[in-house]
Amino acid sequence: MAGNGGSSSLMRQEIAQQPGVLRATIDSLLPRAGEVSGLAADTRQVLFIARGTSDNAAVYGSYLMQAYAGRLASLASPSIATTYKSRVDLNGVLAVALSQSGRTEEIVETLQWAADCGARTLAITNGGVDTPLAQAAEVAFVTEAGPERAVPATKTFTAELAALAVLALALDAPLDPGELRATPEAIEELLAGDLDLTPIVVELAKVPGVVVSGRGLAYAAALELALKLKEACYLHAMGLSYADLLHGPIAVVDADTPAIVMAADYGPTLAGTVELAKRVTGAGARAYGIGGGAALAAACSRSLPAPALPEWLAPIGLIVPGQLLTEALARHLGLDPDKPRGLSKVTQTD
């Protein structure tokens, strides 16, 4: 089903393009890490500016900067710039704006506001160097995903994650660029394999909602999968960090509300994710694992493997089985995964 599928949806085609997209993006951006090192030389922290899928990429960037690059990182609240029109002291801050199109006015305006408040500025966009966002930034990282025609973003998301991995290397994170270069191949291997999505698709088709959870860097993949399931399958998908889930919303998990839990195959967050899966199944609910190796698979009702990647790069791979699951579930539900109701490709919010 996952290998080449019986489907010709644009979303499915764009999922399959990701190894090539990642290879081109990494080849293009890794040699430019020095530009960002220079830009960030007098900064101590990172402020991400994004919405929607790009916001989930920014969550990955935020954890990556803090876990591996020693810098405080956070997500901007664009309404501070665009609605409240407040001034905030941003000296010593590297502002990083992410937008697939590079044309979302709110994001462009917030990046310009950040510059006015004293921040240095980097844009990450798939839209090209001529977009308003790239033009507004001191340095622009253009991802090489090509045109994305399905409304639910897939390849532009993973391309943004790759750009953020380059950013971490540029900010002196003690990580191996060779591992980043090996990421496309790991995803290629997963896509070439025979993922059996059907049993999970059939079960998810019967429930109104699902909790999607992960901890640390994997939380970004969980948020992104929750967004895909809301967008393309109209599922009540609640993306929650492992810890936030235990502070209240665990009450919502029941026989009609399964959990999807995601983790890297090894690393500091795996043990907690396995415990979470056990707690979910112990409460009589279904738990579906993505990644997390044999330990997570054993703790879950059903599971899907993720590409074999080190923890810092795992989210780039973890989302791929999630994208395949979303696309297959949408088709199973009789929905067009390429054209969710109520959405268009470039979203403008004030």
Add this chain to the structure above:
Amino acid sequence: MAGNGGSSSLMRQEIAQQPGVLRATIDSLLPRAGEVSGLAADTRQVLFIARGTSDNAAVYGSYLMQAYAGRLASLASPSIATTYKSRVDLNGVLAVALSQSGRTEEIVETLQWAADCGARTLAITNGGVDTPLAQAAEVAFVTEAGPERAVPATKTFTAELAALAVLALALDAPLDPGELRATPEAIEELLAGDLDLTPIVVELAKVPGVVVSGRGLAYAAALELALKLKEACYLHAMGLSYADLLHGPIAVVDADTPAIVMAADYGPTLAGTVELAKRVTGAGARAYGIGGGAALAAACSRSLPAPALPEWLAPIGLIVPGQLLTEALARHLGLDPDKPRGLSKVTQTD
């Protein structure tokens, strides 16, 4: 129904205690603003450390600092401290940890980590000065909510918001402390009135999920209402900012998935919230307004008024009709609002 109700749930009693709790908290903390001014003198930004309901309070604090006190503010990712055990440069940062109990180990550990990384430290807790969290901080703000016995937090949440309003004043936000002092009375008036919750309760009882949305400061109240509805009513409640909702999840809103939209009676976010309500009803879904004055009420299918408060204090009042709605819906569904399944009062996550 809201006046004194036919209910004797602890949650309902604790909702009713909020005017007195707020009065005592404000009386206790406002005179101590100077302590925090001193603590924060050499800092430029604020890092909130919290989970669950306290995390929603921190969202209010984050918007308040940025919209009104000129300081960058963000929410910490506790796993950076507790799971990744990374070092981050926090010089120039005021770390503010919020915990109802003051005993959640993860929060205490993250505050200690922040101090080790160079931050100045403030605790906000209802647990008292002897709690581990208060002991770990340079300054402790103790809220005066008294023991909270219902598992879903109500009065400790609004007390935390009041403490954060004092923090904004301490950080030289050009706001009127007299408006803060008038907050308990505005909530008292709402509670004394005759809110007709029944029509909305009856409709919400028929749906599996709901989107709860607000923009800017009101986003904190939306997140908190979504959490209450998940905790006490097991509703698939998705808390989303106005802008994030339009970036994808708007697809999930339909005849079976209404939206609850929240806004201050006036201020910069009202117009956008009214537009959002129109978009929801225009798509054939139900929109329930909380607050937002006559403009929001006119744009919604049904609405509840909120206490009459200025925009910077509005979330303290906006959550109150939401708490009443949650408690009434839980009872209507035959659930005990005081004791949701799977939860205990002090949540420990590693």
